[in-house]
Amino acid sequence: MPAFNHKLYLVTDQQACLGKDFFKVVESAVKGGVDIVQIREKELQEKDFLKKTLQLKELLDKYNVPLIVNDVLSVAMHGRTAGIHVGNSDLSPVMIRMQWPESVLGYSLEHLDQLSTSNAMVADYIALSPVFATPTKQDTIIEWGLDGIIKVRSLTKYPLVAIGNVHAANAAAIIHAGANCLAVVSAICSADDPEKAAAVIRNEIEKSI
Numbered sequence: 001m002p003a004f005n006h007k008l009y010l011v012t013d014q015q016a017c018l019g020k021d022f023f024k025v026v027e028s029a030v031k032g033g034v035d036i037v038q039i040r041e042k043e044l045q046e047k048d049f050l051k052k053t054l055q056l057k058e059l060l061d062k063y064n065v066p067l068i069v070n071d072v073l074s075v076a077m078h079g080r081t082a083g084i085h086v087g088n089s090d091l092s093p094v095m096i097r098m099q100w101p102e103s104v105l106g107y108s109l110e111h112l113d114q115l116s117t118s119n120a121m122v123a124d125y126i127a128l129s130p131v132f133a134t135p136t137k138q139d140t141i142i143e144w145g146l147d148g149i150i151k152v153r154s155l156t157k158y159p160l161v162a163i164g165n166v167h168a169a170n171a172a173a174i175i176h177a178g179a180n181c182l183a184v185v186s187a188i189c190s191a192d193d194p195e196k197a198a199a200v201i202r203n204e205i206e207k208s209i
């Protein structure tokens with residue numbers, strides 16, 4: 001199982017880029033301090049998803065930043081990416097681990113009782129889904145909040161990724177509560193200056209660990 005030592009995780013969203021060039025947004029975010037990227041495409045057919053993934057991987061390889069694919073195992077594997085993120089409506093982490101043992105595998109935790117399942121156990125990191133409610137993804141079940149992070153932290157040593165309405169102003173509190181990594185969509189993708197936005201969040205993280 002690869003170590004997951006990342007701190008600032010960009011989850012891409014073409015729409016959230018608000019018309020800015022997708023690849024420039026990602027490159028700027030990496031220059032600002034993003035150290036892992038997930039490509040999340042809900043509208044693209046598999047062929048186009050793979051094409052965009054390969055293009056993004058070529059860019060990220062120059063910075064030695066790993067690329068994770070959301071949901072689609074075939075794209076993640078054919079794109080020779082670092083791994084995959086799945087939630088509870090996707091192919092299960094247990095099935096993925098059997099087919100792709102060396103992948104970086106992320107799993108979304110939506111209930112406390114999922115923490116002791118084999119799906120959580122085979123993952124490399126656990127995403128608190130969502131830490132705060134967000135307009136970017138509305139089909140969520142709970143809101144972990146800071147108390148939820150503290151609770152999950154007390155029960156597991158797995159790396160915890162906080163996602164959902166994460167931005168510069170709450171970054172320090174989320175890290176202090178016990179998250180290892182912050183995952184961000186709109187606070188970086190929708191910023192006028194994604195490099196600066198990433199740098200400010202990264203600085204908050206570094207000050208808080």
Ligand SMILES: Cc1ncc(COP(=O)(O)OP(=O)(O)O)c(N)n1
Pocket residue numbers: 009011038040070071085086087088089090106108127128129137161163183
């Ligand atoms: C880092 C990270 N955390 C959580 C999610 C959400 O995954 P999931 O619950 O499968 O929902 P979708 O992203 O597929 O809508 C994520 N993608 N990344």
Ligand SMILES: Cc1nc(C(=O)O)sc1CCOP(=O)(O)O
Pocket residue numbers: 011040108127128129130131134135136137140163164165166183184185186187
């Ligand atoms: C992709 C995603 N997954 C979530 C989850 O709760 O599992 S929330 C989310 C979107 C997070 O966007 P923003 O940083 O703009 O709030």
Ligand SMILES: [Mg+2]
Pocket residue numbers: 070071085086087088090
């Ligand atoms: Mg999913």
